[in-house]
Amino acid sequence: MQGNQAKTLLASAGFACFLAMNSFSLWGFTLLPQTTLGPDSFSLWSAPLSYGNALSFLVFVVGAYKLPCLFNRNPLTAATVLLALASILLNGFMVLESSPMLIAAGTCMGIGTTCSFFCWARTFFADGVDAAKTEIVLGSVLSAVPFLAFLTLDPSAIVFTLSVLAFLNLIALFAHGRMEKPKRTVPTAAEPFGRIVGSSWKSLLCIAMIGFMAPIVATLSHQPLDAMEFVQQTLMVHSENICAAIILGIAWLGLRRNVSSIKAFTILFPILTTVLLVFPFIGENARIIVPYVGGVAFVVFSVVLTIESISVSTERNVNLTVMYGLYAGLLYCANQIGTIVASGLGDDFLFEETSIMAVLFVLLYGCSIVMFFITRKSGRGGAEENVPPSATPAKIDTVDIACQALIKEKGFSERQGEVLLLLAHGFDIPTIAKKLYLSENTVRTHTKKLYAALDVHSKQEIIELVNAPRQ
Template sequence: MENTTRISPISSIAHSATKTEIASLFGLALVHAWIYAFNTSNEATYPWQYVYLAIAAAMLALALLSRKHAAFITSKPACAIAGIFGMAAPLLAFVAHSNSLGTLPLIFGGIFVGWAYSIWGIAYSRFSTPQAIFLLFVSGILAAVLKTAFFLTPEPIVQILLAILAPFALFSGLSACTVSQSIPRGALRFAKKDVKSLWKVGAIVLVFSVVNANLLANEQIHPAAMTISAFLVARAAEIFLCACILAWTFLLKKPFNFVQLWRIILVLLATDIVVRIAFPGIAFQPLFSSVCVNFIVLFVWLTLSDIAQHSDIAPSVVFGIGWSLYTIPLFAGVTITQKLGTQTTEALFLALLLYFMLIVSTFCLELRDRDIQLIFSDVNADAAPMPQEFADIDTRCANLAEKVHLTARELEVMQMLCKGRTKAYIAESMFVTENTVKGHTKRLYAKLGVHSKKELQQLIDLE
């Protein structure tokens, strides 16, 4: 398989987008920096992990809602309301003193971040894997810079900056959705009927999230109380690892796969555990947990982007369920560990965590697993063959559309139907209702003289 990273990762976008639109493609950095600063800049007494439960609830609710109202997530009035939640959360967190009021910022913050992630999930579901890698890890570098700026800024000003930043994070996502609409969809690899085969992916995300949650809950030094030198080393490590992945993929033009990426997390988590056992209380220890959180987030996001790009499941559903596999175990792990008390910091408990993580990794991170090989196969020269190959599907559809005088929308619907997409998926991708897609499909079938998706695909195959 040809390594698609030899082509500039955003060349297909840059020629038709303005500079502002191109800049908006890196706006996911705003969301990542926002949630980090929101959780660490406040030293309030409320349990910070509940914001992750709120994120999961918001994304799952939006995924359910989008099945009947595909355009709702990206509608400007709805995004404006989500932006208000994002603006209110840091301001309330700063002034909150009672426990009853202290939980309100977490709910507001969770709704905002969940909404922002859902919008960005739709945008990333349209990017090819090379494009997603480039945008995601450059955004990771930008997020590290923003985290540093927030860390060095007095807390009252940070809360004001977060309030200002919230609407920009949402509307840059909307801009990215608009720009990404022109990108052709990838070939279908993960159909609904095959989704159960990805259980190993879910198991890895869940287990690594639980382990990292236990480590976060037992940190002896709060991230906000880290020394400047320790904090800067942690951010430098994030930038260095992001730069390494970018260099490996685009400068050295080397393939990589799901297993390689998650083995990086395995090494980071294992290093964190060993350091806690061998050097308890060391000042630089929190940087390992911080870097692990960052890269679990990036790798989960990249994995979900690839699955959504090559699936007939709506992007909001892929990201809603997939992101919950990260956030809910994180919430549960931190909460349970805090209730168990300081006994969980003992060396035996940490050793058991390491052992459990290694066992699960041994069985789930298998290079020969066919379903695992399909993930990131756009940049993996050794990937297994795709179940369906539509190398020239867009060209064939365009040629047929010209003959029968299809509209641009009908052509777009035809291309997606021929790739196996569902009407719900098409509706969310086009930011319209499912009834609108049904109308385009009915007219499309009438013009072509077919009665089903199968007949349409057969017609295209014979063209």
């Protein structure tokens, strides 16, 4: 027990250092070049870092299919080399003021940060979903300590502090890996990409909408954000992480709810809709609430998709690199597209009231379309789809009721319940695997657990069991 607590504390502290490093490198230097890197260094640092971070997620997805022996490994070594190189180049720029050196530093930092993301995804997978939720929430709260330390530092010490945080992040990842006994094998099965997208398209739709929306709503309130002092901006941006951690902490740890990207969007939809509708009617000083809500939504999704990708990878025995890379890559790439769109619109366009109303209408319309698709029901979904013609509606209802009673009585998981329902309708293991986008071995594992819990030995006995009340 003490070993588990030590791993949780180590992972939380290391993740806190990583979040502070990531938040400060991705966000802080978009505003700090004037005080730390020089007024002309914004595009030289921020753009290579952001694009390197977003695109390297998708490189991992492609690499997991094309070069699995390389991309299915723990990228800790790559993260170490890239972050060390970024720190050396960044400190070198402070002395030599060489533009190519700063561009290279930003690129290395972006790709190294992505490698660290995958390292943490593997770390959370090793600890299990429940422990990972605790580590993420605790780490998000603890990240306030190193992040707010930047406020007390002289600008000349900020780059050094960023390097220290990167080093502590790597040390925590390495130490946690050494403590991990026995090690859980990370799934590397290469399920067809089309099948993964087909089974996750609703989640991907929600992720893309939030990623695209966040920078645009931030641009809508650009003027009051610029008017704030740097300390106020820092507190506001980092409080988004804390607010998101509190929300998910209540949902995960307090209420014991399973929050998916679809559920998160369903909950956030009325909130986002409300703030967008009231935006034109509130004073300019109060409009800062819009980018704040958008920022919290972005952070919530970035955390939820980490847990969701681990859960999906575990349940379906799907390649973790592909699932996490696809989810996170889409979020950050959509965010970059939104940033480009917001920049292309220009200040003169956005800050005219008519233009603002047009942008708000497009965002509301887009959110509504996503909401329509994720709440739309096609029949009753995969479990009921293609039910044998011989099954009458009355029989289906009775079987479903009996299965739901067993699921509740035995405390089966959502996936086990889906397998039970299909077994009760007479489907064999290969068919169930295709319907649920699982491997046949995974279905057999769920089936064995169902047999043991129900004290049966075959599919026919399950069919007889669920039909027993009618007989």
